[in-house]
Amino acid sequence: MYASKYHINTLKEAPAEAEIKSHQLMTRAGMIRKVAGGIYSYMPLGLRVLRKIEAVVREEMNRAGAIELLMPVVQPAELWVESGRWEQYGAELLRMKDRHQRDFVLQPTSEEVITDIARNEIHSWRQLPLNFYHIQTKFRDERRPRFGLMRGREFTMKDAYSFDRDEASAQASYDTMYDAYMRIFQRLGLEFRAVAADTGAIGGSRSHEFQVIADTGEDLIVYNPQSQYAANIELAAAPCLIAQRAAPTAELVKAATPAAPKCEIVAEQLGRPLADTVKSIVLATEDADAAKPATIWLLLLRGDHDLNEVKTGKLPGFENGYRFATETEIQDTFGCVPGYLGPISPPGPVNIIADHTVANMSDFICGANQEGFHYTGVNWGRDLPEPQSADLRNVVAGDPDPQGGRLAIQRGIEVGHVFFLGDKYSRALGATFLETDGKPAMLQMGCYGIGISRIAAAAIEQNHDDKGIVWPRAIAPFEVVICPMGWHKSETVRNAAQALYDQLSAQGVEVMLDDRDTRPGIMFADWELIGVPLRITIGDRGLKDNVVEIQTRRQPEADKVDVAQAAAVALQRLEAL
């Protein structure tokens, strides 16, 4: 491709609303242009990146035996009513009416349509297993779309759906997809982790997220550098940090802690480590009978630990959701304002659950259920009953892994998710097949998503510097850019640049030749911003000595290379990237 016949329009400034690097850089590099909040046009350079990601995903899905089809963007409400999601899905589901006032949705995902296809197309166990996928435009009406492609409203996603006879076969389909995802993200050239993930309301134990490692990621990944273990912090088991509870050594004392509604202040006032304090979190669960009062729960965490909301949601009694208790409920139960609550003799009825670590603490500090006072020297069994305990907290870096070593935490961007669905949708839509015994059985389903457009953004979050984007070779819009110094003035330069362009193109390399009449500084800055992995600079001065300059995007300085060897060296460098 010749730059003069292409559309390159870089910007000095990113829009003020662009908060993260990928949004800033894709806009500045001219890869995306905003059409409305969370809705973008992919400009030519950006679309090339998208298509390359799609191609890798498609190849690996096909290799894994998945079959591509294409389901529509606009879907009839009827199917969503059947699955129950017409009611359950929140405002992110964009609903609309056609000219005949019939209800439709813009698809955020295609479980309903694929299950409808399955119930019409799959009749017999002989047809199974089957795995259908499509790469399609999706829409989620985010309340506050931002971060460019990272959290857009209209986006491109690959979603696959497997259909199996039974759970064992479904597990094999799941594993096949897991392996395909591993290959996909390896081929894309991204540093990533497959991470055990929460299965949410559907249950089951099979769910993995594929997280691109980046400091700017929204997800926290718990992993063990010495093992294969990795899990989303939502799911990662937090170990008890105290192997055995020590015997009491201190008396129970009610200490004045004026204006100390937080553990940090209490610890400071009392001159004790934060790890000696216990924080009280009061939650409420509603009874199915709305007339009955809510059940009040007191959850106890060490002062330096944070509540894990996903784990909390899985506690017995929390099946139908929970909320923070109201000030009135707290007053009724503890006779005290928040900030000074504790497990010792609360006046009202309350279920107390201690985090595993708290359950093994001794001589600890907690609220005294009296404003301005905390107890010190609190000991289980002596000052209050032995607690019920559970895993309530988020892992923190340095926690020991029960399997050995210590846990670390890093941030990630979720770009893929594999999920065992069971018969949730097949049951709702009546998608059965005939088993060998001639009797109908429910299809076992799995679903497997990859955020195509999100990968582009995540790749940038992981790979950029002060000058701009540093694309992995596999998804760079062009692999090589040739920058002739004086294309319009020097026939020698023009011939050398053209020859190199022809040689590399003949090898299947995607080359951009910048034949624009621009100054070298501007030309270089453009391609560093755009992030092309390899640059070859050709000028009269070098050609006098038969050399051109070759520089990978991460190299600080260019290498001088004999012009006759330039194509071969460029190919080697590309291969090494």
Next chain:
Amino acid sequence: MYASKYHINTLKEAPAEAEIKSHQLMTRAGMIRKVAGGIYSYMPLGLRVLRKIEAVVREEMNRAGAIELLMPVVQPAELWVESGRWEQYGAELLRMKDRHQRDFVLQPTSEEVITDIARNEIHSWRQLPLNFYHIQTKFRDERRPRFGLMRGREFTMKDAYSFDRDEASAQASYDTMYDAYMRIFQRLGLEFRAVAADTGAIGGSRSHEFQVIADTGEDLIVYNPQSQYAANIELAAAPCLIAQRAAPTAELVKAATPAAPKCEIVAEQLGRPLADTVKSIVLATEDADAAKPATIWLLLLRGDHDLNEVKTGKLPGFENGYRFATETEIQDTFGCVPGYLGPISPPGPVNIIADHTVANMSDFICGANQEGFHYTGVNWGRDLPEPQSADLRNVVAGDPDPQGGRLAIQRGIEVGHVFFLGDKYSRALGATFLETDGKPAMLQMGCYGIGISRIAAAAIEQNHDDKGIVWPRAIAPFEVVICPMGWHKSETVRNAAQALYDQLSAQGVEVMLDDRDTRPGIMFADWELIGVPLRITIGDRGLKDNVVEIQTRRQPEADKVDVAQAAAVALQRLEAL
């Protein structure tokens, strides 16, 4: 691909609602499945066809220098308000509100978004010409979606938009696209015509439709088999069929024609040819001042001719549209009921326009403005004033072409349209660039559409037989199907089939190997329905004599071919298709 690992699900019966062959056959072949009215899932076989069409279109667009980008499906209303189409576009424009009650549309086309891009991206004449295109999902909320992919609501379209400095350059861009379209439809293997088309409200003379020839087409194409001339009947000039008006030979007579409100009945009652009669069509145009009465027009056509509504809309005085006159208006103007109206002395004010042929008729028959009566022997100049004349009628087959020869008519399916837009959108959205003199000038635009999904349907309308689809090789889902007789029983057959599969695949041929455990009759019927261009049948009986059977989809009988030559012969046959 192996059939056992693919999804093939043919149906014996087409759905009752499928009125046309392409809809019936794509459904029966398992290529599409209905999700809602006018909304389909492309099943694996159907998607392969779609992707092949896309690939040809993309290659030729790129070759023609157009640059691919991707504009969104969901577009903000603001841009449509700016262009005026938010008001002008009818109910086919699906409008919706997001969660913040902001207005959006599902794009039926992207003039607004591309012009918005152009006004932000194009600053200087140095950047021009530019041609951007995308292949994207579109939505038109048809009142009565039917005919499968032929008139769907959600569909795939390639639309390109050119930007030029001036009309001369825009004409060159138009010609480049015209040439690209010629190559595209040639490569797709379709019989087609580029047809001069009406330019509608935008005016100008540059517009061509690309029509796939098919008896089931909705469009009528006028062409001259002896020349390059072809035009949509909406536009095709209809010649005057009478070179010179003959002198009167008959007296003006008022003849009783009871219960004869149509020319056919009048001609029969009077024992005269239909071509001697003149039909009266009464139209009305509204005055800009709504208080004023409508202007009444009497249009005169030979009894065997039909009114051309597009030509009528271009008559002076018809700029703001027209309608048929009401019965009251007709009574007020002619003092008579419809069916007996004529141009001789109507009591009320009326503008009379005769078709060119009518203007040269003599001794003709027309209504007498009296129920049950017609005049015979009517002659211009003698019985009524010389008429104003215009081209009002549709061409009929056999009309002489003023350039020589005679005109013929065939039916076509519009699959592409190239169109010069001028500055309609650039002016509305203020899309200017700086000319060499530093002054802003309006961008000159062209737009160029191809109905990707519609091509699949049109190809079938043109290429099918009693057994099913007959795909042109270029867009067939698979090029060759190998049908082993006894894959599961005979190792000899299995080895021969596998060897042939490997040989052809290595040559880049897209081969399907039908390894299903089905009876030959069912297997053959499936592939004839699906329309694979070449079938190779391999059985133990043939292999004893070292032969396999090769049969193109249109061949009534298979050829026996030496097994060692089979791959080479198959390739030759494919090339010859």
